[in-house]
Every structure is written in structure tokens, then in C-alpha cells.
Amino acid sequence: MNAHDPSTSRGNWARWFGLGGSRSDEDESAAGHPGAGPAASETPSDRRRRQILDDLTRFLDTHRLPVTAETLGLAHDIVTGADPPLVRLVTERVASGAPLTLEWLEQSAALREATDGAQGVHTLARSLERAIAQFAQTATRARTAASGYNKALAAHVDEMGASDSCEVPCSSITTLTTIAREMLRRTRDIEREMNRSERETQTLQQNLEDARREAEIDHLTGLPNRRAFEAVFAEEFEEAQAGRDALCVAFCDIDRFKRINDTHGHEAGDRVLRTVAQALAELSNDRCHVARHGGEEFVVLLRGSNLKEACAILDDAREALSLRRLVNRVTNTPFGRISFSAGVADAHAYADRREALRAADEALFRAKLSGRNRVMAAGLDDWAGFRVVPAAPPGDDGEP
Template sequence: MANATSSSANAQHGLTDRLTRWARGLSGKSEDEPEPGPPARNANNSMMREINRRRQLYSDIGDFLFAHDLDLTPLNFSVALDYMTGANIGVEKAIKAVLMERGKITNGWVESVVAEQRADEVTPESLATMLDKVEENLAQFGGLVHESRNSAKDYGAALQEQAKGLADGENAAPVLSRLVNLTRSMVEKTRQVENQMRESQKQTQALKSSLESARRAAEHDHLTGLPNRRAFESVLKEELLLAQAQGEQISVAFCDIDHFKIINDTHGHDTGDRVLKFVAGLLAKVSNDRCHVARHGGEEFVMLFRGKTAPEACELVDGVRADLASRNLVNRSNGERMEKISFSAGVANVHAYEDPRAALKAADRALYLAKEHGRNRVYLAADAD
């Protein structure tokens, strides 16, 4: 009986061994490879927990984007990730605040928050630092060129000196040896200078790209794609100088979408953002190198017309106003037709005021007169006394 039990145990043990070897073969392990002990199992468990944590995070981000009907863009994903992980305190606070106020965020809101953060990053100090670095690299580049030229001159003089020895009948072997060493030294120095110049050029190119990105971030509205208020103020100065130099008329206009808060409250901020983009597109159609359009802030846009009198500018703006007012817009989220969308505007002659700011204030006053007298109209500001 004991022998039968022993045989059965041995047979079972043998079957276990065969099954173990078969499983190892499927996993790619050799027969001699030991089974993992507790430390390996702990490592595997830790890895699985990390994988599960990431899966849950991706799922939470997806749920967040879906709940707020946000587009699947890298920007939205990045903001959701910052919010879920707390990686960006500013984003986390902003989202919590808007959720308490509105209960939902929109694509446009995400763009505006990111734009504000980037605008904060692009400070005059940071731009000045970048410019200083570019100038430093350019100075270094110029120094390397100068050093390379001096080295070439020194090399030429040294060659001439050694060549004299050959002409004077000096033993050729040591002279040739010195020439070879001199040439090797020059080749090595040239290689070092080339490497330094190449590295300096790469750094300058990277800084140039950073400056261009910073300039775009600082001067463009990320929702509508139009220049922002900062960019417009720079253009106004430049265009005014051109108009004065060439004896041209120059006019400014403020345009403000009528009842925009009602549009947001009725149809949602996402639809409000699309209305902003649509109006921006209509205004941008009349822009060219002598007519500039920018988003001044909120639902307000500003325009500059060089070579146009105030009445002529008023006519152009009124044409855009009439075009918008004649359209039947549909809410894309539910397919319902929206109430008529319109804007009011005020126009002023820049030359009629002591400075551009005064002209802008006059256009702004004319805009609010248009609002007070029924909206969906363009008013011309009276010239200053």
C-alpha cells in the first residue's frame, strides 16, 4: 500500500514537473530558470498596479472630455491631465472655479485659459533675456569668424617661414616634419572652430524659433486666430506714422456683438465661442495690408483703416454688419435655428483727435450710443473740437 502511494505520488510529481516545463516553454523561460521568489512577485504586482493606475487615469480623462463635450485635441487632453493629476495648480483652480460657476467648460474656455498662461509666460523680461542670448550668440559667432581668419593668417605666415628653410637649402626632413605638424595643428583648430560655429548656429536657430513662438503667443488671440489688443496697439502706431508721412486718412472702429451674454446663457458657452469665431471671420474678410482687425477682448473687436475717411470706414463696417444680420445661424449642438445675431459699432477719424487713444475712446462712445439707440447699427463719432 505504501509502495502504491509512493508510486502515485511520484507519478503526480512527474506530471507536475512536465506541466511546469511545458508552461516555461510557452513563456520562453528555460527549464533551469528558477521560479520568481517573493521580491519578483512584489515587483510584478507593483508594475500591474502602475499599469492599472494609468488605465484608470486615461479612462478618467476620457470621461472628463466626454462629460464636457470637449474635442479630442492635444490641448484639451493636456488640460484634463493637469486637472486630474494636479500637475498644474493654476489650471486646477481655474477649472474648479468655472465648474462652480457654470458647471461645464468649453473648447473656447480651455483655449482662453491656456492663452492667458502663455501670455503670462511671455513677459517683457523673458523676451529681453531671449534677445540678449541671441545677441550673445551672434557676438560669439562673429568672434569665432574673426578667430578663424586670424588663425588662417598665422598659418599662412608660418608656412612661408618654413618654406624659406627649404629655399635656403636646409635639410628637408625636419622642415617637412614641422610642416606636417603645423598642418595637423591647423586642421585640428579648424575642426574645433567649425564645431563651435555649428553649435552656436544651432543655438541661435533654436532661440529664433522660441522668439517667433513667443511673439505669436503674445500677439494672437487663440480662440479666433485674430491679432489681440497688444498686437493692434503696435500696428496702430506703425500705421499712424505711415498715414502721417503719406498724408493719408486713418480711421478706427469698435464692434461689439449684441446681447452676447444672452447667447451664452441660452445656447451655452461653446456656441458662444463659435459665434465669436464666425463674427471674427466676417470682419477678417475685409482686412488687408491697409485694414487691420483684432479681438480687443470679450465680444469686442477693433478695426483700423488706413487711407479711408471715417464715413468710408463706417460704410465698410456697416456692410459687414448687414451681412451678419441677414444670416440665419443654426446651433450646431442641437440643430435649432438661433435668433438673429448682430453687432453694433462706432467709428472715429484718428486725425480729428490729439492722439490715437482719444480717437479710440471716441469710437467706443459712438459704439455705446449705437447700443443705446437700438443696437444692430453703426454710429460715426463727431470730430473733437
């Protein structure tokens, strides 16, 4: 069964939270094992739906959560793996032994809504930038037209004023000349205002661009942040589909980063984050985009690379980092082996970008469960890898 199959994803997450049966139990049920009851006549879709309902019930009951529309929605996203960021938060909380309370879930949901709201503000800023750019073009055209009109009008006024003979009364000529000169004065005022508006618009455009660039940078690592990545992914996904170009997306997560923080302190942990960010940033070019997705997790977009090639690129970076021996210069204490795990997905193998990200996230999850410090591909039961990960020296598991 492929790793991106919804039932497989659900089973992985459910077993991690202590829900659902064993793999053998699932196989027996799928085969119509005697005593399975209605399952023998159910379609695969029926079984999946029933399993989701069972997982939802067990999840709410295990954590003693009330049955409300909100908790049902959150529980569904958790047990099916539909919301990878929320799943990771819940996984960490369950693993730490902390209770999974309604208050905590509501806070997590509020945080997610805040993130979505920030994305909405970003989209609005983009629309405003386009509107300002269009206004600037209109102002430029209007200023140019006004300038040309002024020159032509000035020439005619000078010609009329210099004329000694005419077929109409000279008083009429004088009146027309006066009116024309007033019109000329007003159009020149308009031209000056248009010039001023154009300069202000250009300044506002630059300020918006600077603010947007500032908002899209992760200031700890210097990499683009999640918001910037989402915009790039949307653009690259559309262009790659139109041009039938290969496109892969990967999640990379620093192995046992919490232990680094606990052992060496958060300032040292920040330095490790920057080191890993620099190692991944070396992959960046116009066909490869690297961003910090949040916490100790990074996301990589590889255009023009198929699944095997993308895995090889990340595996090279993984090996190069894991072979380094970093030392905390503040305490002169070795960090031990710093490594990351990665999950890679072919973006075109899924219905949309969200599904591709979810598949890469699950592949990362499998890489973690398989021992860390490795790259795994979505859609494969196993990834043989490109090199054998060396065993840690006796008494040293590669951790700080």
C-alpha cells in the same frame, strides 16, 4: 457738441450710472440759468472741473464707497470714461443690479494691472529678440573673421614649414611654427564654438518668435489678440502720421451676446464668436487689421480709409452678417439675427492713440443706445448711416 468733447463723454457715462442731471439741466447751467449761482461767471474749464467733482462725490456716495486715494482714482476713470474697459465692466455690473463694492473694484484694478504687466513682458520679449538678433550678427561676423584668419595663418605655417633656407636659425623657425600651429588649433576650436553658439542663437530666435506669435493669437477665434493689436496700432499710427495717410480705428461689439449664451449655452456662444470673427477677418489685408479685443468685442484698424469710407466698410460687413440666419446645429434651433454694433474714430483727430480708442469706444456706446446693429462715427452727433436697418419681423426682434 462733439461726441469726443470730455464734458459730453462724462455726461453720457454719468447718466448711464444714474449720476448728473438731464441734458436740459446741463444746457441751462451752461447758459448761466438764473439761480445757477457761481456757474454764471465760471469758465467752461471751471464748469467741467466742478462737474467732475460733483460726479465723483455722487458716485462714491451712491455706491457707499470709502474716500481713499485708490477709490478716487478709479471713480475718476469711471465717471470721465478715461478707462473704457473698466467703464464697461462697471456698466455691466450696475445693469445687472449687483453691488459695486470696494472689493470688486480692487479686483478689477488688479486685473487691469495684470494686463499692463503682460504688456510689459511682451515689450521685454521684443527687446530680448532684438538683443539676440544683434548677438547673432556679431557671432556670424566673428566666425567669418576667425575662418579667414585660420586660412591665412594655415597658409603661412605651411609655407614656413616647407622652407629649406632661412636667414634666422632653423630652431627659431621651428619654434614659431609650433606656436603658430597651436594658435591655429585654438582659433579652430573658437570657430567651432562660434558655429555652435550661432546655431543655438538661431534656434532660440525661432523659439522666441514662435512663443511671441502664440502669445499674440486669440485661440478661440484665430484672430490676433489685444496685445498684438496694440503693437500694430502703435506702428501704423506712427507711419500714418509720418506719411499723412488716413487711419481709422473701430470697436465692434456683438449685440446682446449674453442672451445668446444664456439661451443656447457658452459652447454655442463660442461658435457665434468665431462666426463674427470670420466675418470681420474677411476685411483683413495689409491695410486693414482685425483683432479680438476681449469678450465679444473686436477692434479694427483701417489704414488709407477716411472716416466715411471706414464706416462704409464696416457697415457692409454689419449688413452682410445681420442678413444671415444662423442655426444652432447641435439643437437645430435658430439663433435669430446675429448682428454687431460699431463705433469708428479718425485716429488723426485726437491727441494720441488712447484718445482715438476712447472716442471709438464712446461711438460704440452711442450705437448701442441708439438701437444696436448700426455703425456710428465719433465726433458726430448722429450718423445717418448707409442703409436703413430693416425692422424685425412681427414677434421676432432678431434675438435668439
